[in-house]
Amino acid sequence: MAVHRNTFGEGLTAEGEGQTVSDTVEAIDALPPAPTPSPLVEEVRTGLQKMPKRLSSQFFYDAEGSRIFQEIMHAPEYYLTRSEYEILDTYKADLLSLFSPDSDPFELVELGAGDGLKTKVLLSYFNERKVDFTYAPVDISADALDGLVDDVHQQWPGLKLTPQHNDYFDALEQLSRASDVRRVVLFLGSNIGNFTPNEAVDFYQQLHDRLQPGDLVLTGFDLQKHPAIIHAAYNDRQGLTKAFNLNLLRRINSELDANFDLAAFDHYEVYNPETGEARSYLVSQKAQTVQIAALNMTVPFEYGEIIHTEISRKFTQAQINQLAYATGFTVVGSFTDSKGYFADVVFAKR
Ligand SMILES: C[S@@+](CC[C@H](N)C(=O)[O-])C[C@H]1O[C@@H](n2cnc3c(N)ncnc32)[C@H](O)[C@@H]1O
Structure with missing residues (x-):
């Protein structure tokens, strides 16, 4: 029986x-014994019961996912990293004047720091200029954070570093702690694009509630542009984005003892220029049933059924200004790359 x-x-x-x-x-x-509760366990248990099925992109970044994302950042179609790198490199002196107009010390808190590729442009410049600051990177991926911490220790052994392996939202709680220096929060790489409009408003409101007047938030927004350019960024010819999405199934296989057949799933991307949303999906290429042993769960898929994995929203300048205004911030600096693809925008808490 x-x-x-x-x-x-x-x-x-x-x-x-x-x-x-x-x-x-x-x-x-x-x-088998019940699995230890974890954000991944919760996400898989609930997300694969939804209609349509969904798994959040925040679970992309295990060691292999972080490695594939580093490759994506160098893909010719993925303009986002190059554009933001150019902005930070071109305007690093302007940013420092905003962060520390009187050369006062500050704390640079980075939410979802990843490998810090672009942030290192700022770290290097601040270090050369002997700026008094503490760098506090936060990331949910221990692998990404460990790699970043090792690099920073190696390149700038004297830099004051307080890394935190944590979820953004839990890390926000810690911002309520009193601080005698200005806080500058970095949210780079179009991470904000992974939030729905309501989530984005909620995120800035939470920041607003925890920061002091005059504290700053620097956000990297991917701007709306020719839809074909955006579509190509998530459909690279090398298949890196596909591998990145499929890696989520590989992660579930390895961490939750599941039997997803990666060859039986494809990746599909759609960009809707009316909503400014790029959406990523995994598509079941046949009717199939997947077992997730650690959760005692059987998940049926129909032919063509999707798992929604990521939303990447693209903004207009007007939407960015409106987001700042609606959540209690003022835009005090806005910098774009030479192609006008990307914007790094500094909000100050009113
Ligand atoms: C798209 S990468 C961007 C990395 C970096 N900010 C950049 O611009 O290159 C997103 C990073 O955010 C981290 N992340 C995603 N969701 C997170 C969450 N809820 N809390 C903390 N970190 C998160 C991921 O682990 C990953 O390292």
Whole structure:
């Protein structure tokens, strides 16, 4: 007799004729132990029950995901990193004047720092100029954060560094702690694009509630442009974005003992210039059933069924100004690259 959780792991059902209570108890005892609760466990358990199915892009970044993302940043189609690098390099002196007009010390808190490729332009410049600051990178990916911390220690051994392996939103709580120096929060790389409009407003409101008047937030916004340029950025010819999305299934296989057949899923991207949203999907290439042993979960897929994995929103300058205004900030600096593809915008808390 097979005893199993129902399709989505909720409750137990028993199959077979003439079963007894003791049969059932014995079979329950044979179930694997419940998995330790974790954000990934919660996401998989709930996200794969939704219609349409979804898994958040924040789970892309295990060691392999962070490695693939580094390759994406160098892909010819992925203009975002080059554009933002150019902005930070061109305007680093202007940014320093905004961050520390009187050469006062400050704390540079970076949410979702990743490998810090572009932030290092600022770290290097501030270090050369003997600026008094502390760098506080936050990332949910321990692999990305460890790599960044090693690099910073190696390149600038004297730099004051307070890394935090944490979720952005939990890290925001810590900003409520009193600070005797100005806080400058970095949110680079179009991370803001992963939020829905309501989530973005909520994010800046939370920042506003925790920062002091005069504290700053520097955000990297990807701007609306020819839709073909945006579409290509998430459809690179080398297949890196596809591998990045599929890696999420590989991660679930390895961490939750699942049996996703990666060859049976494809990647599909769509950019809607009316909403400014690029959306990434994994597509089941056949009718199939996936077992996630650690969750006692069986997930059926129809042919062509999708898992929504990422939203990447693109902004107009007017939307950025409106976001600042609506959440209690004033725009005090706005810098774009030479192609006008990307903007790094500094908000000050009113
Ligand atoms: C698109 S990468 C950008 C990295 C870097 N900011 C840049 O501009 O190159 C996103 C980074 O944010 C981190 N991240 C995603 N969701 C997060 C969350 N909820 N809390 C903390 N970090 C998160 C990921 O681990 C990853 O390193």
